[in-house]
Amino acid sequence: MRAVIAEDSVLLRAGLVKVLEAVGYTVAAAVNDAEELLAAVEEHHPDVVVTDVRMPPGLTDEGVRAALLIRRQWPEIAVLLLSQYVEERYAADLLTGDNRGVGYLLKERVGNVDDFLDALERVAAGGTALDPEVVSQLLLRRQSGPLDLLTPREREVLGLMAEGRSNAAIARELVVSESAVAKHINSIFTKLDLPPAEGEHRRVMAVLRFLDA
Known part of the structure; x- marks a missing residue:
């Protein structure tokens, strides 16, 4: 299973890479912003993308917009979105339409590795994962x-x-x-x-x- 990670926090990005590789994922790319994310997806065509909601340069909704573009251009690629806070409209944007292989989790959920991997596996298998707090x-x-x-x-x-x-x-x-x-x-x-x-x-x-x- 090949993954691309997009997260502007160096520590969290490194942690995600370590967690995914430990359970057998191949991390094809780990990038800092939405532009690099789209380039990495086009180059590597992963099975799953894990991306932050807010990324440089604006730190607003760059990750969401990149995720929606990925879903339109490569609907077979699963997308798991991470957010610092509950933002209902982002969850709605991602889940509207073809909602197979999509997920929305709070970043705090990554700290519980089992919960995070369970959600990622459901999304990668074509299911959905919505954070319990959402x-x-x-x-x-x-x-x-x-x-x-x-x-x-x-x-x-x-x-x-x-x-x-x-x-x-x-x-x-x-x-x-x-x-x-x-x-x-x-x-x-x-x-x-x-x-x-x-x-x-x-x-x-x-x-x-x-x-x-």
């Missing part, structure tokens, strides 16, 4: 509209589902059966008016529904 803030701030229709247990399931957890992982976390989880998820989709649709990841669409609320 999910928590979304659910807290959207205490109206469609959210009112969900039971407390359904909200718990939605939170874990939005993180990218599988039904089996949710069942282990909540100490319930997988069939119970499946029933909760089907109820969530029904209440949020999310029928099956080709090319859409309903787990992520459920969270985006709150962003649009």
Whole structure:
């Protein structure tokens, strides 16, 4: 598995390289800014990109814009975005559209290597990974509209589902059966008016529904 890393903090960039190489990734490039990121992706065509949200020269949304461009030009490349703070609109920008192989994590999550690698593996495999803190803030701030229709247990399931957890992982976390989880998820989709649709990841669409609320 080949990776490209974009992070302007020298220490964090070096740490990411070390962590990825320790578990078998080949880090094709580790760069400082969005321009170098795009050049590295074009040159190496990695399987996954790990990039900061804010990078030189402006330290605003350069990483997000680079990630969106990568998703448009090379949709087969997975992208995991790192952010210092919860920024809902960046998560929404990245997850809107074809949301397979995308993720959004807070940088503090990198400190827990197992959690970080679990999220990276889900994204690299074509799944999604949304930081638990992002999910928590979304659910807290959207205490109206469609959210009112969900039971407390359904909200718990939605939170874990939005993180990218599988039904089996949710069942282990909540100490319930997988069939119970499946029933909760089907109820969530029904209440949020999310029928099956080709090319859409309903787990992520459920969270985006709150962003649009």
